[in-house]
Amino acid sequence: MNNISYDLIETDLQCEAFENLLNCSFPVKKNTSFFDDFPIWKGNHHFPLFKVGAFDKGQLVSCAAIVLRELKIGYSRVKVAVIGAVATDSNYRGQGLASHCVQFLQKYADDHQVGVIFLWGSEHGMYNKLGFDLCGLQFRVPLNKALNPEKSYIKDENWNDQIIELMKSRKSGFEIGIGNEQWLQSHKNVNWWVAKKEETVCGFIAFDRGIDLQNIVHEWGGDPDAIAFLLNELSQIRLESQIIGNREELESLQISLSQGIEEYICMAQVLDPGPLVSAISKGEKKIEIQKQGDQWIFKLADQELRIDPFHLSQIIFGPTSYKELKDTPLPFSLWAWGLDAG
Ligand SMILES: CC(C)(COP(=O)(O)OP(=O)(O)OC[C@H]1O[C@@H](n2cnc3c(N)ncnc32)[C@H](O)[C@@H]1OP(=O)(O)O)[C@@H](O)C(=O)NCCC(=O)NCCS
Numbered sequence: 001m002n003n004i005s006y007d008l009i010e011t012d013l014q015c016e017a018f019e020n021l022l023n024c025s026f027p028v029k030k031n032t033s034f035f036d037d038f039p040i041w042k043g044n045h046h047f048p049l050f051k052v053g054a055f056d057k058g059q060l061v062s063c064a065a066i067v068l069r070e071l072k073i074g075y076s077r078v079k080v081a082v083i084g085a086v087a088t089d090s091n092y093r094g095q096g097l098a099s100h101c102v103q104f105l106q107k108y109a110d111d112h113q114v115g116v117i118f119l120w121g122s123e124h125g126m127y128n129k130l131g132f133d134l135c136g137l138q139f140r141v142p143l144n145k146a147l148n149p150e151k152s153y154i155k156d157e158n159w160n161d162q163i164i165e166l167m168k169s170r171k172s173g174f175e176i177g178i179g180n181e182q183w184l185q186s187h188k189n190v191n192w193w194v195a196k197k198e199e200t201v202c203g204f205i206a207f208d209r210g211i212d213l214q215n216i217v218h219e220w221g222g223d224p225d226a227i228a229f230l231l232n233e234l235s236q237i238r239l240e241s242q243i244i245g246n247r248e249e250l251e252s253l254q255i256s257l258s259q260g261i262e263e264y265i266c267m268a269q270v271l272d273p274g275p276l277v278s279a280i281s282k283g284e285k286k287i288e289i290q291k292q293g294d295q296w297i298f299k300l301a302d303q304e305l306r307i308d309p310f311h312l313s314q315i316i317f318g319p320t321s322y323k324e325l326k327d328t329p330l331p332f333s334l335w336a337w338g339l340d341a342g
Contacts, residue, residue, distance in 0.1 A: 004097065006104060009051035009063060017060035018051060018085070025087035026211055034085075036188040037210035040342050041065050041085040045186075046179030051085070052104045054097040062088040062097035066105040067342065068112060070175040073332065076279035077175060081109045083119040084342035102130055109271060116270045116313070120341040127267050133310055136265030136334040137319040139257050140244050143217070143235035147255075149228040153195035153202060159185055160194045162201035166221035172249065172335045187339060193234070195226035202226035207234065207241065209338065217243040218338020224253055246335040264319070265334055266341065270312035273298075277316065280332045287328060300324065 009018050022034035022041070035042040043049045047067040054062035065085040070077040083105050088098045109117050121127055124134065164184070167176045176184075189210035195203045203226025206219035215238055220227050231253075234241050243255065246265070250257060270276065273296055274289050281287050288299035296312065298305040305324050307315055314320050318331030325331075 003056050004054050004061070004095075006052060006054055006100065009053045009060070009065075014053065014060060015051075018053065018063050021060055021063055021087050021089060022085055024089070028211065032210075034211075035186075037212070038084065038342060039183060039186040040067055040082075040339075042186075045183035046177065047183075050105065050108050052101050052108075054088075054092075054101060056092070060089075061092040062101055064098065064101035064105055066108060066117070068109075068114065069340070070177075071116075072172060072175055073276070073279035074282055076282060078115045078275050078279050079113060080174070081105075081112075081114045081117045082340070082342045083117055084121075086119075086121065099126060099130060102127075106130065106269070106271075113272070115272050115275045116268050116316075118266050118268050118336065120266050124267065130269070131310060132267040132269045133313045134264040134266075135268050135313040135317040135319070136246070136336075138244055138246050138263055138265045138335075139250055139260035140216070140242050140263060141250060141255055141257060141260035143231055143241045143243055144239060145235075145256070145259070147228045147232040147235065149225060149232045151225045151229060153197060153226055153229050155230065155233055156194045156196055157191070158194070159192045160196075160201050160204070163192065163194065163204045163221070166201065166204055167219075170221050170337075172246075172333075173337050174340045184339065190339070193230050195222070195229050203230060205230045205234065206338065213338050215241045216338070217241065218341075220253075227253055244338070246333055248333055249335055265317070265336060268313035268317060270309070270316060273312050273316060276332075277330070280316070280329050284329055285327075287330075298325075300328070 026034055028034050047069060049067050051065040053060045066081050066083050068081050071080045086098050164181055189208055190206050191208050192206050194201045203222030205217050207217045208214050277287050277289055290297045296307045316332060317334040
């Protein structure tokens with residue numbers, strides 16, 4: 001333990017060790033790579049990426065990474081981050097190495113004025129101790145009920161560059177920007193289907209990813225009729241397929257949530273509620289926010305709410321609704337598309 005040092009993962013050799021550690025720590029099949037499913041952690045996709053590792057005499061034994069992104073909230077954009085690629089060599093687990101790496105990234109996010117850090121991990125206890133809480137609400141709904149699409153299209157089972165424009169026009173989620181095409185296309189195990197009228201793509205869906213999201217539609221966009229057409233086609237080929245989304249997104253596709261399973265979207269740590277709440281409550285009564293000691297004060301018209309930082313993610317993204325906030329737009333209905341979940 002005394003020999004452990006922490007450093008950035010930068011050189012080609014360190015990056016190779018990073019990939020190997022991830023391949024050994026996750027259920028990655030032989031001759032494939034963790035980056036086939038999670039290319040965001042490989043880098044070169046126009047998202048600022050920062051990777052940190054714990055080294056024992058130069059050997060990488062634990063790692064974690066963070067990307068900076070933007071979350072769309074109405075017409076505002078809030079700077080957010082996603083942590084992922086967290087792994088520790090099996091001989092070094094239980095010594096606090098992964099926690100230490102994540103703490104470096106939390107400091108990095110704070111230094112970069114990030115409003116909130118998101119992560120998708122099953123080690124809830126470990127992340128709770130680091131200040132992350134489960135939040136948001138999504139539904140996982142089987143596609144086995146006939147969707148009765150009203151229109152017919154030409155189906156193409158391939159990536160099409162027009163998908164990007166449809167993704168950019170989605171009203172919620174993380175911003176898709178210049179240079180992200182290559183990132184989207186480098187998900188080797190994702191299936192993209194488009195619905196076309198002549199050469200125009202009217203709608204698309206994406207399903208599968210590899211280690212996770214198998215048989216799950218996790219990205220879609222375009223005309224709801226075209227999406228319904230594709231979902232219907234998929235449900236006939238893959239009887240076990242499902243779709244995940246938040247209430248608003250699924251209801252806009254006329255998908256009934258009655259057969260759906262409710263689950264948290266992710267874990268999050270809110271570092272600064274100010275920009276988030278100001279974007280969410282734009283056009284409504286202003287909620288003034290101040291920090292006092294270790295607590296955040298939400299000043300409402302007739303009262304003040306003192307909030308422990310750990311509870312900010314549920315206050316802002318739900319699913320719990322606080323009675324004191326019933327006249328405000330909180331909680332905000334968060335949605336992160338499948339490929340955003342690093
Ligand atoms: C999860 C993982 C990264 C933890 O690494 P680590 O260096 O052992 O983690 P730490 O020593 O910092 O653990 C901190 C705490 O979390 C707990 N913890 C670690 N792994 C856990 C797990 N899989 N489930 C629940 N709790 C876990 C530890 O017991 C420890 O608690 P303690 O402080 O009460 O002792 C490591 O087990 C791993 O590489 N797993 C496989 C890859 C993976 O699933 N990564 C997470 C994806 S985001």
